[in-house]
Amino acid sequence: MGEAICAAAALVASGDPALVGIVALSLLVSLSAVALATLLGLPLGAALAVARFPGRRPIIVLLNALMGLPPVVVGLVVYLLLSRAGPLGDLGLLFTPGAMVIAQTILILPIIAALCRQAVEDAWVEYQEQLRSLGVEGTRAAFTVLWDIRFSLLTAILAGLGRASAEVGAVMIVGGNIDGVTRVMTTAIALETSKGDLPLALGLGLVLIAVVLALNTAAFLVKEAAQRRYG
Amino acid sequence: MGLIRIILLACIAVNAHAQGYITMASTTSTEQSGLFKHLLPIFEKKTGIQVRVVALGTGQALDMGRRGDADVVFVHARPLEEKFVAEGHGVRRYEVMYNDFVLIGPKSDPAKVAGGNDAVRAFRTIFQKKAPFVSRGDRSGTHFAELELWKAAGIDIEREKGAWYREIGQGMGPALNIAAGMNAYVLADRGTWLSFKNRADLVIAVEGDRRLFNQYGIILVKGSAKRDRAQAFIDWVISREGQQAIAAYRIGGEQLFFPNAGS
């Protein structure tokens, strides 16, 4: 373990361009996936919380279940779609960061949507009557609530970010772990582990944890500041 | 739906700038030996063509070629490669380089095979003594070579394997890790062994047998959309310059791969 901490420190201190590239790519892929999943998932969750239609409850159960989608299964399905032999092969996205973003977006979309649905549904109890009284209904009401609880939604988004930055199955399959092109922190750790360089693997792991911790700290501080400002 | 289309187009646009690359499916052992990190930059500097390596087992690499997801395959299992070309998936097979396999075993040598140079006899002894043995079990070139050795020893390993025979379905690195952890024998390519860092009590038990010869071949995938660039790479690898670059790759002063294109 001590070796690992030394390895991690040496890595970071050296400012090794390969490491910087890997960290940058990890952030680019996971943050892009989080952004996309948020863009799609928040309206989806809000709509599911507020609208009433036949089949609503089975869909909610399904969405909750999809939070546990195995990354490697998502990777496999996306691979089959993007493969040259598959339906979207002509897009030439396989083994590129774009494919990794797509796979991770699919993976974390249910998490963000399901947690958002729960948050909006809970808030809806408080807001609905007053909003209706003011003449705010349907889509507008849903978005008003969504925007009003935006800082609580940060938790859902961070859950998505955590899942995306931690997974290795999906990005390994659709990205191919290509040196310098699609190698991210988790696939690099898997590679070093399989090569037997355990201290380096652990060191990379510590760097990954540190990066995610930094992101979470930033989010927490933003949330606190907002709480003070908006009440 | 329109939103999804826009996002897909954005992803493609981001990738479009990365012109001039080909995708090569190769094996984990070749990549982990470090050969590509040494070899490919030389080619890229000369031609501007980036070679992106997806490292899998030989079987999976050839499958990737069959699906058209790679432009070039570079593996080490001659019968499988020839079948690939015969099936019409590859244009032509070129020999590139060779190295050898080594039988790795624990220092304690439970099957008492260390120091010999007869791989087939060693396999037979391991089978008779039921000494722990780790198999790649992943349709890789190394796995294929291992199966050939069992066959040569007259053992139908599929039927006669027991608890002593551990099939892990993973790459060379994990196989060595597991063998180190279990004090078991394992067939490895010399390249991976030389760069493997977690040796524990493992040493080379048997080497030098002709039957441990390991030939690497490179094939242009028929459906490739980047035929010219892919062929340029193949031409370079078998050219004098490429072959010299391969020979120049060393770990700890030891040469890993021996170029033999055109032989």
Add this chain to the structure above:
Amino acid sequence: MILPLKLEEVSFLQILHPLSLQIEAGPSTIILGANGAGKSVLMRLMHGLLAPSSGKVSWSDADVRRRQAMVFQRPVMLRRSAFQNVRFALEVAGAADADRVAREALAEVGLSHLAHRPARVLSGGEQQRLALARAWALHPEVLFLDEPTASLDPTATREIEAVIRAFDGAGTKIVMATHNLGQARRLGDEVIYLHQGRMVERAPVEKFFAQPATPEAAAFIKGELPWV
């Protein structure tokens, strides 16, 4: 003019038995009754938040949006400033010159000095005044108030009653539910008394308190709890 409001044999589940009444313009109407008598349900039926199980609720003009507003016992504010909360309601209604009207509404209830404070950090009484400002900003013809001071202390209650009195004086029709007898006397012109989901009595406020016509109303005024 959206008044008079007509309720014809309106009922709601088991809570409100079929009743008919008419709300006219002018005098402030108090809906009086014990907890559980059906006051809140009746208010919501009139405001339009609930649909009756039977019967018909009809205004004199088809388009009543924004011409009648409601203030609840507990106000729900958005996570924005006091000013922005009032402005939000005006925006939704498509009102012109929203900034100026919002400022005026805040001044009307005495909250100008807190205009840019986050609404949710205001005290209970201040938030209720803000709710009144928000409801009144659209200058509705009718203002429904569902037990607006039930959660407030006496000082805040006095402040709210002052605002309501001012709105009443400015010509807004006040319809207020309460179980507070003193408040009913202070603010009301007429009383509609509900008992266990039925409208049992309706009279001008002084007559109601001096000479209740029904035993249930008399008991309520005396302060006795009607046991069901």
